[in-house]
Amino acid sequence: MPDLARLLSPSATASRYLQISSGLRAQITEGSLSAGRRLPASRALAQDLGVARSTVVLAYDQLVAEGYLESRRGSGIYVCDIAPLATPRAPASTATPGLSPVSGMLLAPGAPDPDVFPVGPWAKCIGRITRMAPKALVHLDDPFGDPELRREIAGYAGRWRGITATADQVLVTGGASAGLELAMDLLASEGQLALEAPGYIPTQRFAAARGWSVDWMTVGAQGAELPSQPAQVTVLTPSHQFPLGGCLPIAARQAFLNATADYDGWIIEDDFDSEFRYAGQPVPAMAALDQKGRCIYVGTFSKTFSHALRLGYLILPPGLVDRFRAALRHPTSSAAVTAQRPLADFMSSGQYDRHIRRARRLYAQRYDAAANALESWPAELGQFQRHEAGMQIAFHLAQPIPDTAIVTAARAAGFAIRALSDCDPSGRAQGLLIGFCQSQPEEIRAQMPRLLDIVRSHV
Structure with missing residues (x-):
């Protein structure tokens, strides 16, 4: 029986659900x-603690998602064997009121919740590989990455993204940014590049550092608009445009693919958080439509699993495999070797798919809390589109409200929101990128009025 006295405290500022989950986590x-x-x-x-049953259910669900507890059908909830691996946490009563228990900064866009990471199952995979294939943790022969991980990635891309590919087409990288930069370096030989505006800041900076000529594609409500003149390399976020959130329609995707093939160019599809679609199933990847071998798919485990792993991947058209192999004579130093075989084991066991489903369910609840709060903001401040997807929401500020000034004030108050104008090379876009994944729904409902007060102070 848990120590009930350590689960709830009358003086604690955290919600009862957080107190219960934190108390159980500490005791485990x-x-x-x-x-x-x-x-x-x-x-x-719930009866022993004098709270609603739903409060306890929410706490149990959170700890099951994190890997501290295990739900056995028809039997109950059991403690997992993770105590030697866990890091003790401070009691909930010592936390700063309203701050995220993970990072201390609120509403960070694009940031997954580390507490959702499946500690127990992941530790078991590491232990299993340590016993059965220890050499795989320190040595890698193939510059494209661990063969078992590449095989699992190919299968995963088929199940979740509709991409037909073999392990030979998969190249493991040190995250999505490393994959994007590698693909651009090898394909944009003449420096002719088309990028979304607003778009992904690291890609914009990488192109600027190379001195490449960039054609800026206008982004509408459903994603990037096809330019009149195709570029040698076009970088797109079609399934969930960053940062505005639109989903490129099938007809527009096909138009991009056809125009690129006619121009003998390439499309690099950055699919950074497409698993997190909260209404219906994930939209098939653009690469799944590619019949002419012109689309390079970029995926990452940073959003779905852990930033700390620093692992991503490319899925290459068959015609590009030899070209990339010729350029990579040694395993890329940015892709962690130690994590690759354990991740392959984690995926083959079905744990990764289950983790994605759990994370999507939890993030959907948090998305609803953030979107519902934004819907209550006065219309004269701005507006947003409810895309039911991703890890951040773009709130478009009414002119002439300055987004950078709001972000500066918000950061001083503990918020990690970002300015939309930073993503636009022209700086014309004015808005706020607001995250939600690292906060519980009740925390979000408490945080959003505070953010609203900061926005109002700049009107």
């Missing part, structure tokens, strides 16, 4: 709730 970490122990039913614990 220190070993007072041992591995394999069955916890009380949610109804029984």
Whole structure:
């Protein structure tokens, strides 16, 4: 039985759900709730604590998603064997009121919640590889990456993104940015590049550092608009445009592919957070439509799994495999070798797919909380589109409200929101990029009025 006195405190400022989950997490970490122990039913614990059953259910669900607890059908909730690997947390009562328990900064766009990371299952995969294939943790023969991970990535891309590919077409990189830069370096031989505006800042900076000539594509409500003259290399975020959030229609995707093939050019598809679509199923990737071998797919594990792994991947058209192999004579130093085989094991066991589904369910609740709060903001401040996808929401400010001044003031108050104008090379776009993944729904509902006050102060 958990120590009930450590689950709720009358003086604590955190919500009851957070107090319960934090208290249980601490007791599991220190070993007072041992591995394999069955916890009380949610109804029984709710009665003992004097709270609603839904509060306990939410706390249990969070810890199941994190890997601290395991739900066994028809049997109950049990403690996982993770205590030796966990890091003790400060009690909930010592936390700064309203601040994210993860990073201390609120509403960070594009940032996954580290507490959703499946600690227990991941640790088991590492242990299994350490026992069975220790050499795979320190040595890599193929410059394209671990062969088992590449095979799993090809299967995953087929299941989730509709891409037909073999392991030979997969190249493991040190994150999405490393993959984007590698593809642009090898394909934009004459420096002719088309980028979205507004778009992904690291890509814009990389092109500027290379001195490349950039054609800026206008971005509408549904994504980038096809330019009149195709570029040698076109970089797109078609499934969830960054930062505005639109989804490029099938007809527009096909038009890009046809124009690129006619021009003998290339499309680099940056698919950074497409798994997180909260209404219906994820939209098939643009590369799934490519019949002429002109689209390079860029994926990442930073958004879906962990930033710390620094792993991403390219899926190359068959005609580009030899060209990339000729350029990579050694494994890329930016892709961590140690994590590759354990990640392959994690994916082959089905844990990765289950993790994505859990994360999508949790982030959907947080998206709703953020979007519902924004819908209550006065119309004279601006507007946003409810795309039901991604890891941030773009709120377009009414002119002439300055987004950079708001961001500066918000950061001083503990918010990690970003200015939309930073993503636009012209600086004309004015808005706020607001995240939600690292905060619980009740935290978001408390944070958004504070952010609203900051925006109002700049009108």
